[in-house]
Each structure stands twice: as C-alpha cells, then as structure tokens.
Amino acid sequence: MYDCIIVGSSVAGISAAINLKIRKKDFLLLGNKDFSPKVQKAELIQNYVGMPDISGCELSGALKEHLEKMKIEITEARVNSIMSLGDYFMLSAGSDVYESKTIILATGVEFSKKIEGEDTFLGRGVSYCATCDGMFYRGKTIAVVGSSKEAEKELWYLAELANTVYYFPLYKAEETAVKQENITIVSERPVKLSGKERVTEIEDKTGKIWNIDGVFFLKDALAPSALLNGLENDGMHIVVDRNMRTNIPGCFACGDCTGRPYQYMKAAGEGNIAAHSVVDFLTN
Amino acid sequence: MYDCIIVGSSVAGISAAINLKIRKKDFLLLGNKDFSPKVQKAELIQNYVGMPDISGCELSGALKEHLEKMKIEITEARVNSIMSLGDYFMLSAGSDVYESKTIILATGVEFSKKIEGEDTFLGRGVSYCATCDGMFYRGKTIAVVGSSKEAEKELWYLAELANTVYYFPLYKAEETAVKQENITIVSERPVKLSGKERVTEIEDKTGKIWNIDGVFFLKDALAPSALLNGLENDGMHIVVDRNMRTNIPGCFACGDCTGRPYQYMKAAGEGNIAAHSVVDFLTN
Numbered sequence: 001m002y003d004c005i006i007v008g009s010s011v012a013g014i015s016a017a018i019n020l021k022i023r024k025k026d027f028l029l030l031g032n033k034d035f036s037p038k039v040q041k042a043e044l045i046q047n048y049v050g051m052p053d054i055s056g057c058e059l060s061g062a063l064k065e066h067l068e069k070m071k072i073e074i075t076e077a078r079v080n081s082i083m084s085l086g087d088y089f090m091l092s093a094g095s096d097v098y099e100s101k102t103i104i105l106a107t108g109v110e111f112s113k114k115i116e117g118e119d120t121f122l123g124r125g126v127s128y129c130a131t132c133d134g135m136f137y138r139g140k141t142i143a144v145v146g147s148s149k150e151a152e153k154e155l156w157y158l159a160e161l162a163n164t165v166y167y168f169p170l171y172k173a174e175e176t177a178v179k180q181e182n183i184t185i186v187s188e189r190p191v192k193l194s195g196k197e198r199v200t201e202i203e204d205k206t207g208k209i210w211n212i213d214g215v216f217f218l219k220d221a222l223a224p225s226a227l228l229n230g231l232e233n234d235g236m237h238i239v240v241d242r243n244m245r246t247n248i249p250g251c252f253a254c255g256d257c258t259g260r261p262y263q264y265m266k267a268a269g270e271g272n273i274a275a276h277s278v279v280d281f282l283t284n
Numbered sequence: 285m286y287d288c289i290i291v292g293s294s295v296a297g298i299s300a301a302i303n304l305k306i307r308k309k310d311f312l313l314l315g316n317k318d319f320s321p322k323v324q325k326a327e328l329i330q331n332y333v334g335m336p337d338i339s340g341c342e343l344s345g346a347l348k349e350h351l352e353k354m355k356i357e358i359t360e361a362r363v364n365s366i367m368s369l370g371d372y373f374m375l376s377a378g379s380d381v382y383e384s385k386t387i388i389l390a391t392g393v394e395f396s397k398k399i400e401g402e403d404t405f406l407g408r409g410v411s412y413c414a415t416c417d418g419m420f421y422r423g424k425t426i427a428v429v430g431s432s433k434e435a436e437k438e439l440w441y442l443a444e445l446a447n448t449v450y451y452f453p454l455y456k457a458e459e460t461a462v463k464q465e466n467i468t469i470v471s472e473r474p475v476k477l478s479g480k481e482r483v484t485e486i487e488d489k490t491g492k493i494w495n496i497d498g499v500f501f502l503k504d505a506l507a508p509s510a511l512l513n514g515l516e517n518d519g520m521h522i523v524v525d526r527n528m529r530t531n532i533p534g535c536f537a538c539g540d541c542t543g544r545p546y547q548y549m550k551a552a553g554e555g556n557i558a559a560h561s562v563v564d565f566l567t568n
Contacts, residue, residue: 015333015549022330046306049299049552050335050346052353062334069336242526242543259526261560265299268333269553276545 001099002028004278005091007082007227008106009074010035011264012255014063015271016104016278017072023279028100030093032150033074035060039264048264059264078154080132082228084248094131102250102278105228105238106271108221109256110147117193118217125199125214128226130154133216139163140213143202145190146170151218152178158216159183166202166210186210224257234259244274252277285383286312288562289375291366291511292390293358294319295548296539298347299555300388300562301356307563312384314377316434317358319344323548332548343548362438364416366512368532378415386534386562389512389522390555392505393540394431401477402501409483409498412510414438417500423447424497427486429474430454435502436462442500443467450486450494470494508541518543528558536561 004020006013009031017029034040042056051062067074077093082103091098118126127133134157141164144155148171155178159165165183167173168190175185188204193215195201202210224231224238232239232247237259244252254270256262288304290297293315301313318324326340335346351358361377366387375382402410411417418441425448428439432455439462443449449467451457452474459469472488477499479485486494508515508522516523516531521543528536538554540546 011333015331018331018333046354047299047302047556048334049295049302049555050332050343050350052350059334066334066336070330240526242524261557263553263556263560265556266553269547269550269556271333272331272547272549272553273545276547 001088001101002026003100003282004028004102004104005030005089005098005100006104006106007031007079007091008108008221008255008257009033010039010106010108010255010267011063012267012271012274013104013106014067014072015268016106016254016275017271018066018070019272019275020278021070021072023275025279025282028075028098029072030075030077030079033076035063039063045264078129078131079222079227080129081226082251084228084230084251089250092132102252102281103228104244104271104274104278105224105246105251105253105257106255106267106274107224107227107253107257109236109262110219110221110223115145115190115192117195117199121193121195121199121215124197125195125212126193127214127216128219128222130158130216130218133214134158134161137162137214141211142166143168143190143210143212143215145215145217146173147217147219149173150220154216154218155183156180166212168202168204221257224253242273243277244270245277250281252281285372285385286310287384287566288312288386288388289314289373289382289384290388290390291315291363291375292392292505292539292541293317294323294390294392294539294551295347296551296555296558297388297390298351298356299552300390300538300559301555302350302354303556303559304562305354305356307559309563309566312359312382313356314359314361314363317360319347323347329548362413362415363506363511364413365510366535368512368514368535373534376416386536386565387512388528388555388558388562389508389530389535389537389541390539390551390558391508391511391537391541393520393546394503394505394507399429399474399476401479401483405477405479405483405499408481409479409496410477411498411500412503412506414442414500414502417498418442418445421446421498425495426450427452427474427494427496427499429499429501430457431501431503433457434504438500438502439467440464450496452486452488505541508537526557527561528554529561534565536565 003025004027143166145168192203238253252274254274255267287309288311367374427450429452476487522537536558538558539551
C-alpha cells in the first residue's frame, strides 16, 4: 500500500513527487519517461521564473536532472481506472493493480473535442482504453482515433487482436512507421458516430462511412470523469479547492487538469501544494 | 495610470511581473531590489522544480538575471496604504502617490506575532509606517520594534525626528551599525503596551517598563488589513479564490500572503495566475 500514487509525469506531477520525496513518503509516479509531449514541444518558455528563455527541451532536461538527483523514478504505465474504496484507492494501470492511501491526479488536459455520438455510445462500442477493452474486439473491425504519436503503441496492440483497423490519426502520422497489414490509415478527421444499440458506423469529414464494431479514442489525457467515478468536474476540468482537494477525500489534483491558465509555473506550484495537502491528509 | 501595480518583489511578485511584461501591460513592481530577505537567507532549496539543490543566493541571482533579461525594474518603495476608488486604486508609497487600474498584493507573511495592546492602541500611538506618522513624534520619546535589518533605514529616519528612541530589534542587530546618539537598543523582547487614551508604556520581557509617546512596528510584511481597507482576510492571510481574486474587484493577491504552504513554487505559480487574472480583468 503506497502513501500516494501520482498520475501524470509532467511538471505538476514532478513537483508533487519532489515534495513527497522530501517528506519521505512512499509513492509511485506514473507517467511517461519523456514527460509530456507538450513540454517537449514548447519552443520558448519566457515565464518559468528563474530560468529565462528556455526551450521545452531544456526544461525537460532540467526536470530529468532534478528527478535523477532526488532518485525519483517514473513508472511507465497508462492508468485505466481508479476506484475509491473509502479508506484507500485501487488503481489499475496496464495489467497491474496498485493500492494507495491517496491519489494525486496530474493528468493534463485534452484539447481534442469529442465528436458527435462519442458520449452516446460510451460503453456501447466507444472505449478510451485499449488494454481494458481490446480483448472484446478479437477478430472484429474497429476504428482507432489517436490524439498523438503516444497512441501508436496501443494501436499496434489493438491491431494484434482485431481483424481490421481503421486508424484516424489527429496528428501528422508517419505512414511507413504506423502501417501494418491490417491497418488502414484514414487521413480525414472523424466527425460522427452512429448506430442503434451499439455504434456501427464512423463518418469522416468527407462524408465517407466506415462500418465498425467499435471505436477506441486514445487521448493524451483521459477525461477525469472517465478515470474516477463520482469525481466532480465542470466538463473539462477537475474541481479543486485552494488546497488542491477534489470532492473525493484523499484524492487531489494539480496542473492543467484543474483549469486555466495552462502554465508550467502554475502546474509546479499546484503540484507543491497538492503534495503538502497529501502530507497533511496522511497525518490526520 | 498604470494597468497594474504589484506590491512585493519576492518570487510571487516577480512571477506576476514577468507575465504582465509578456502581455505588454504597463505596470509598476514595488519592493526591495534585493528581493525578500527570506529568499536571500534560504540555505538550500530542494523543491524548486528544474533547479535542484540551489541556495537562496543562487535563486536570487536567477531572479535578478530573469528580470534583467526582460528589462523589468524594481521600484524601491514601502507602501503605506492603498485605496480602492471603485474604478481604480490610489496607492501611497513613501512620499509618492500612484494610480492603477488593478493591484496585485504579493506582500508575504509576517511571522512576528502581535503583542498585547498592539491592536487596542492602533492609531492611538501604534503605527506601522514611519513615513506616514513619523512627523507626529517630533521631539518626543518613541519605541521602535524592528522585525529585520530592513527596518533600520526607517529607524534612522524616526531618530532624526524623535528626541529619544528605544529600539527593540526582533533579530540579531549589529549594535555598532544601528547605534546613534538618541537610540537605546533594548535586547529584551517587548511583550505589552499600556496606557489610557493613548499608549504610554511598553513593557519588555523582564518586566521593565519604558515610558513612550508612541511605538512603531516596522514589519517585513504589512498586515493586509492595514494596507487596504475592507480587504477580506482570515486574520493572517488574504482570502482569495482559485483565480487569486480578493473580495475587492481589481485587487488580486499571490504568494505567502494568501496562505500556506509557504513555498517558492507555490508563490511562482500564484503570481502567474494573478497576472493572467489581471489581463482578463483589464480585457473585460
């Protein structure tokens, strides 16, 4: 049983981890070893106080150095779901299950809008988690909508199970890198899902219809409501108070997932606060 | 008329200034060119994300470099009071008066507790502002309670006016540096004020009583309630929402003055948010 599991390894999650380490807590930092693609891609950051005019790459380097110095490891895993069990939490990531007294959500924010029908068919052919639901589509025909290159690993996992995969990359995908025998790359944006009981069709921007048995949306950040049942949110962001507490006792949030401004400095500050709140929570 | 005046030049105020500069706002950053004494004194900071294991001196150097690179100047002035005039603010600092559409308070937090009678005699012999009230004590006997070395400049100003000054330093004062003909250094802590209509006595820890006409408390951070009338506070901290808004429209706050944890990272994050809120406020 961990003291805390931090979900997300961008600036907010890292700030929380550094503070939990200083306070000698037993925690797990789940995320991507390359941090967030958003940090990597930033061209010039002018307002990271004390580090004028740094690039996203340089900031990533500084984060990496800080983590190494403090001997903090990032565990690479995509979180499928979290359950609050009153006194503690159960978290499933990949094929593992972890237990923790507290949770810090630093999941970022997803900019891609939902498409028509996405909410309607959630759980009826619409999934956000390849490892959770992939096996239901063995030998079937599916669509996969990938928000970024990060989605490709899961795409290949799904392609091993499904018979036919229509891949809708929402980014500039390298065709040669992605392509496999049963993957068809569709370069038009998907706009609509339809069906009766379950989703059966996905329509692209040109009006072309692709028949499917299911569709996976592989987003950079999971909608918080999809991650943890009953978590209060305003549609796009997790609702927190000034101590970074969510409505679920023991569950805290920080960074872009709590709202604007989407800024590294804000994320770092909120991660710090969230860690302090976790320490207070564990003491009481 | 400025777009914004930032009161306080520690990490929170600097973070706000950097963001207002990027957003091309016309602002004034009031404070101390050496930043806060607290930053300078910090021995080792482990949790400033991206800058592992830096000293307070090194952080100060990084702040200075950042300000220079962005051509942001600190105006050295001690703020006496701020008045909200509905559409804008008037701020008096030293002998100058400034006008601004918005205010960001980044005044830090004062750790020295109030002494018995301090509240009772406020305005009846108790003052927090040498330049505002000094002239009332020409030729009189006063006590001066200084929270840190920063108070000494004002002590000397008061010693020019008053006949006799009892100086109670709450820090390790260098006697030779402070001493002037009419200044008596009292090394015992002051504990109590008494009098009838006005304060007439200050008692030190040993029970010794010093007869006075008035007393100046020169603190590192002014109590926010003393700075701006009607500002909602919980006794020690300014009450803000998640956007760093206070209860007074156009007045924002960030950093230690808004509450715990007292952390550079939190201060930097909140300064960033406050600046973004100012930009939003000016747009609407």
